[in-house]
Every structure is written in structure tokens, then in C-alpha cells.
Amino acid sequence: MNEEMTKSEEQHLSLQKALQQCELVxxxxxxxxxxxxxxxxxxATSNxxxxxxxRTLEVSAANLR
Known part of the structure; x- marks a missing residue:
């Protein structure tokens, strides 16, 4: 079955894919x-x-949240 998707359905699918990508990241x-x-x-705390x-990497990662 090859039905055309409505614009609303396409947007919904696009949003779902974007959300999945955001969750993965x-x-x-x-x-x-x-x-x-x-x-x-x-x-070692002396290092x-x-x-x-x-700390630098933690700050960078936290900024991505």
C-alpha cells in the first residue's frame, strides 16, 4: 500500500525522529x-x-545537557 502521507503526518514522523536523536545524544x-x-x-587526588x-570535560558535557 503506497498512500501519501499528509503534511501533518510527515511533521509528526519528523518530530519523532528528531526526538529519538535527542534522546540518543x-x-x-x-x-x-x-x-x-x-x-x-x-x-589520585594529587594528580x-x-x-x-x-573537570574541563565534565563542564563541557554538562553544557551539552
Whole structure:
């Protein structure tokens, strides 16, 4: 069956796809933040450079939220 979609149906489908993409990106951001938090707890607190790099990445990831 090859029925033409109405403009409203096309927009709805487009919005659904966009929402799925946003959810996927949000999941990736959440995973990255979780990984960074794990690194923060595992890294020696005396390693200032590593801690600074982790903080920088956390801020970048948080800004994407």
C-alpha cells in the first residue's frame, strides 16, 4: 500500500525522529558524565593535571545537557 502521507503526518514522523536523536545524544552525554565521574574517583587526588582535565570535560558535557 503506497498512500501519501499528509503534511501533518510527515511533521509528526519528523518530530519523532528528531526526538529519538535527542534522546540518543542525551544518553551518550549521560554515559560520558558517568564515566568521567568514575575517573574522578579513581584518579589520585594529587594528580592535578588529570583532575583538571576531568573537570574541563565534565563542564563541557554538562553544557551539552
Amino acid at each position: 542525551q544518553n551518550m552525554i549521560d554515559i560520558s558524565i558517568s564515566s568521567l565521574e568514575g575517573l574522578r574517583t579513581k584518579c 592535578d593535571l588529570t583532575q583538571k582535565e576531568i
